[in-house]
Amino acid sequence: MILKMKKEDLSTFLDSVKEWGELRGPTKKEGRVTYSRVDSLSQMDLKAARTIIPPKKFLYPPRFTMFDYDQDGYTERLGDVPKRVLFGIHPCDIHGILIMDKLFLETYKDPYYAERREKTLLLGHSCIPDDKCMCIATNTDFVAEGFDLFFSDLKMFYLVWVGSTKGHDLIRLKPELFSRELDKNDILNYTEYRKWKNSQFKTKIDLTGMPDIFELGYGSPVWDQLGDKCLSCGQCTMVCPTCNCYNVVDEVELGALEGTRDRFWDSCMFREYSLVAGGHNFRDKRSDRLRLWYTHKLQAFIGEFGKPACVGCGRCVETCPVEINVVTVSTALKEQEVGK
Amino acid sequence: MKKLCVVLDEREVQDNPYRPDMWRIVRRYPLTNDVNFYQARPVEMEEALKFNYKPGQFVMVSIPGEGEAPFSISSTPSRPGMLEFCIRKTGSLTETLFEVKENHTLGVRGPYGNGFPMDKMVGKDIMIIAGGLGAAPLRSLLLYVLDNRDQFGKLTYLHGARTPGEMLFREEFIQLKEREDLNCLLTVDKDDTDKWQFRQGVVTELFKHVGPIDSKNTFAVVCGPPVMYRFVMPHLVRLGLPKHQILMTLERRMKCGVGKCGHCAIEYLYTCIDGPVFTYWDVLHMKEIIGRGVSDKTVA
Numbered sequence: 189m190i191l192k193m194k195k196e197d198l199s200t201f202l203d204s205v206k207e208w209g210e211l212r213g214p215t216k217k218e219g220r221v222t223y224s225r226v227d228s229l230s231q232m233d234l235k236a237a238r239t240i241i242p243p244k245k246f247l248y249p250p251r252f253t254m255f256d257y258d259q260d261g262y263t264e265r266l267g268d269v270p271k272r273v274l275f276g277i278h279p280c281d282i283h284g285i286l287i288m289d290k291l292f293l294e295t296y297k298d299p300y301y302a303e304r305r306e307k308t309l310l311l312g313h314s315c316i317p318d319d320k321c322m323c324i325a326t327n328t329d330f331v332a333e334g335f336d337l338f339f340s341d342l343k344m345f346y347l348v349w350v351g352s353t354k355g356h357d358l359i360r361l362k363p364e365l366f367s368r369e370l371d372k373n374d375i376l377n378y379t380e381y382r383k384w385k386n387s388q389f390k391t392k393i394d395l396t397g398m399p400d401i402f403e404l405g406y407g408s409p410v411w412d413q414l415g416d417k418c419l420s421c422g423q424c425t426m427v428c429p430t431c432n433c434y435n436v437v438d439e440v441e442l443g444a445l446e447g448t449r450d451r452f453w454d455s456c457m458f459r460e461y462s463l464v465a466g467g468h469n470f471r472d473k474r475s476d477r478l479r480l481w482y483t484h485k486l487q488a489f490i491g492e493f494g495k496p497a498c499v500g501c502g503r504c505v506e507t508c509p510v511e512i513n514v515v516t517v518s519t520a521l522k523e524q525e526v527g528k
Numbered sequence: 529m530k531k532l533c534v535v536l537d538e539r540e541v542q543d544n545p546y547r548p549d550m551w552r553i554v555r556r557y558p559l560t561n562d563v564n565f566y567q568a569r570p571v572e573m574e575e576a577l578k579f580n581y582k583p584g585q586f587v588m589v590s591i592p593g594e595g596e597a598p599f600s601i602s603s604t605p606s607r608p609g610m611l612e613f614c615i616r617k618t619g620s621l622t623e624t625l626f627e628v629k630e631n632h633t634l635g636v637r638g639p640y641g642n643g644f645p646m647d648k649m650v651g652k653d654i655m656i657i658a659g660g661l662g663a664a665p666l667r668s669l670l671l672y673v674l675d676n677r678d679q680f681g682k683l684t685y686l687h688g689a690r691t692p693g694e695m696l697f698r699e700e701f702i703q704l705k706e707r708e709d710l711n712c713l714l715t716v717d718k719d720d721t722d723k724w725q726f727r728q729g730v731v732t733e734l735f736k737h738v739g740p741i742d743s744k745n746t747f748a749v750v751c752g753p754p755v756m757y758r759f760v761m762p763h764l765v766r767l768g769l770p771k772h773q774i775l776m777t778l779e780r781r782m783k784c785g786v787g788k789c790g791h792c793a794i795e796y797l798y799t800c801i802d803g804p805v806f807t808y809w810d811v812l813h814m815k816e817i818i819g820r821g822v823s824d825k826t827v828a
Contacts, residue, residue, distance in 0.1 A: 254546055257592040261550045262635060295801065296545040296786035406815055433790030436783045440593045447593050454789070461791060464781050465597070465618035468754070470816065480793070480816075488796035 189350040191359065191366040192374065198339070198346065199229040202275060204361045208309065209271030212246070214239055223274060234276055234341075237318040238501055242281050242429035243274055244288060247304045250426075251452040254300065257438070258446045265448075266299060271307045273358075278315040279331040280323045280499040284429025285310065286334040287497060291432055300451075309354055312338035314381075319390040320502030322515065326395065328499040329385065342377050391505075393515050395486065395496060402487035405521045406479075413526040414517065415475025417510045422455030424513070425481070427503040431455075456480055482517050545786045548590045548635025549575055554610065556630055559696050562617045563661070564626055567603075569610040571633060576609050582643030583668040584777055584805045587611065588785045590635030594624045598782045598800070600665035601639065606675035611636070614664040614696060640785040641804050644669055644775060649747045652773075653681040655738070657760055659688050659731050659752025663696040665777050665804075666751050674710070681745065683710040684738055688731030688752075690717045692724045702726075713737055732759050735767070743768030749775045761808050774808035 193201070202211060206227075213232035215224040221236040223243060255262040277285075292301035312335040315321075323329040331338065336355030340347045348366065350356050359366055405411075425431040435454035440447040454461065457477050462470035471477045489497035504513035520526045555567035570576045581601060590596040603612035617626045628634065654673050658666045673680050685704065689695035695716065704712045705726075713734045715727040727734065731752070748764050750757060757776060764774050780792035780799040792799035794816050 259592075261633075262548050262590075262592070264544050264547055266544075292788065296788070297543060298546075298788060299544045432788065434783065435789070436596060438590075438593050438595050449596075454783075454791070456790065456793075462781055464779055465616070465622060467618075470780065483795060484793065492796040 189356070190370065191348045191350065191368060192370055193339075193346040193348050193366050195341075195345055197362075197365040201362055201365055202229050205273045205275075205309075205311075205358050207361060208358065209273050209307070211273050211275060213275040223276075232276060234313060235316065237315060237321060238278070238503060238506070240503075240507075241427060242284055242501065242503065243277055243310070244284065244429055244432075246272060246274060246308050247285065247288065248292070248301055248432065249304075251450060252300065253448045254436070254451050255449040256446070257449060262449065264299070266303055269304050269307050273309045273311060275311040276313045277310050277335065278501075279312065280321075280326075280328045280501040281429050282310060282312055282331045282334045282338075283323075283326075283328040283499040284501070287430045287499070288432060289334070290493070309336045309358065310334065311336060311355075311358075312349075314338075314340040314385075317385065317388045317390075318502070320505040321389060321500065322391045322393045322502060322505075323500035324386065324389045325391075325393045326496055326498050326500035330382070340378070340381065342374075342381050344377075347374065347378060391502070391515060393518065395498075395518060398486040398496070398518060399490050401518075401521050402483055405524070408521065408524060410520045410524060410526055411475040411479050414478055414512055414520065415473060417526070418457070418474045418478050418512055419510060420457045420459065420474055420477070421509065422457040423507045423509070424504045425455040425457060426453060427507045428485075429499055429501055429503070430485070430497045433461075456484075478512065478517075482514075485514070486518065546637070546784065548588070548596070548637045550633045551611070551636040552633050553628060553630050556628075559614060559698075560694050563696060564615050564617075565602075565612065565697075566615060567610055567612050568634060568636065570636075579611070579639075580608070581605050581639035582646060583672045584643035584665060585639040585641045586665075586785070586804060587613070587636050587638035587640065588782070589613070589625070590637075591621060591624050591628070592635065594621045596635070596783070597621050598640075598785060600668075600777070600804075602664050602667045604668050604671035604675055606672055614661070616661060638785060640800055642802065644749065644777075644805055646672070650679050651681065653683070653742055653746040655684040655686070655741070655746055655748040657686045657731060657748060657750045657752070659756040659760075660690065660694070661696065662751030662753070662756070662777075663687055663689075663701075666749060667697060669749060677709055682742075685710060685712045686715075686731055686734045686738070687713070688715045688717070688734070688756075691720050692716050693721065711738070730759075731756065732763055735763060741767055741769075744770065747773045747775065749777075751777045757811070761811065765808065771809040771812065772807045775805055776808070776811070778804045778806060780804070 211226055212223045213226045214221050214236050216233040221239045223239055226232055253265045255264055292298040335351045338349040433454045434451050436451050438447055438449050485497045498514050550571045551568040552571050553566055553568050557565055559565045586598045586600045588596050589599050599613045602614055615622055615625045617623050656666050656670055670685055673683055715729055715734055716724055746769055748769055750760050778799050782792045782800050783789035785800045787798045787801040795814050
């Protein structure tokens, strides 16, 4: 279902959705863009290309308690998650969430992720690609599912995709703001918008054939050269919308008899990641760990699901302090040379 | 609360795959200097009756306050109601586990993993090759085949340990040598007791004493330290076993057991849900299964 809304009505609409849950949107503070709690549209920055951390943090927080334990066993901690409406999510990040859904909601459904997913409404918003965006190469520049509502800014008005029954419920809070009447001009405007968006990409990257190039380049010295540069800081994994790895620890309280079992983001870039009891490390070298990450994103995932586990958001490009990212690694493998 | 008309499995209704159930240790004794044997059963009788698994699967064992780690199952599902596993003292969790005595409780969840493909192995000759701690998961298969002896062909069990003192289940396996329905061959690298009455040398030496093999009709199952695979697997191929009938079971770091935490990833597979049992073909076409360098240069 696609509806039409006047641009000036967005603010009124967002005020009404606060009835469902707390409103979060992209805000800019001291040059950094994050999803923060907001009261109204005026506090949001809808022009920013990306937030530092993707919206995965709302569905899968950096650290949370899974269980409280005592002598009698483990009691799960569920039910205390606030209802939230996230506004301004870009197509790449919705694709990232769709990949998370596959992982957490299919075989052995994760109740913690499921609860947050259920209580978080995703209101997507169209975006303007910057020099780091590469979603056109990962085929994630547009999105057809995974959101509750999606707002495409067509300058004069919004086209609003309704993606779920909950999204439709939000529309019903202010039905007078939406119209079902779309005409020929709306279609022409939309096709024009798509063409314009496609012309905005500046990053030249071509991921076709990556699985074969990875297979051929498994033993390439390029990996060692990249490994020498890598700092193993793990920032790439924290900012990647499809990184899901975590660690679990028991935190002891009140004299060892009670405590919590907590889960927090882990990174395959860390040395301990593949360490087993007895001291054997399956990925002792930085180059091995780096290769695992890129193999997972650009080879293995394609083999399994027919698309890369990279949504082209550009966060690794923006974040890595030594310029190891999807663009430089895929280019290095193709050209068998690590660029400066 | 009113009962629903349809009887739902409790596990499906409140499905939290991460929640451990409480199990009680009913038996515990040392197998070697640094390995203890444990027998445990669920605190709830109903759970004990429901618990079922396949040889080759594993469980996640928790000690509240210490954490959780995967352990392979050493018992056979043909003797239901309890679980047996071995624990080697190597880190903080295992050190605590090592000290946990009878009648204490532990958290257990599972079983996880693919286990051995028993449906395909039925009717075939079975050759089990264990090195060191590899005997822990392979004992499950060995006992399962022995408990269903008429379902399988020839059974061969090869086990190598560094010294007699380090051989897991030593007395149990020595007793098996008395049986006529299997060929049980034991070896140690070095006899530091002067009392060892069986063979000495590495486990591959035992192949000389196995006798004729109907290779196309044989499933070989290997578990041991990574270095052992390097020698044993090519040997089995030379004996004529098809690569998909050479099985191995792997160890990896795991935090969830259900394909979420990422630690046990090997290319597109997770050791916890796609493994821990893999075939030699998997080893050849997936480069990181048994560690760097192993399959890099092997063409055939």
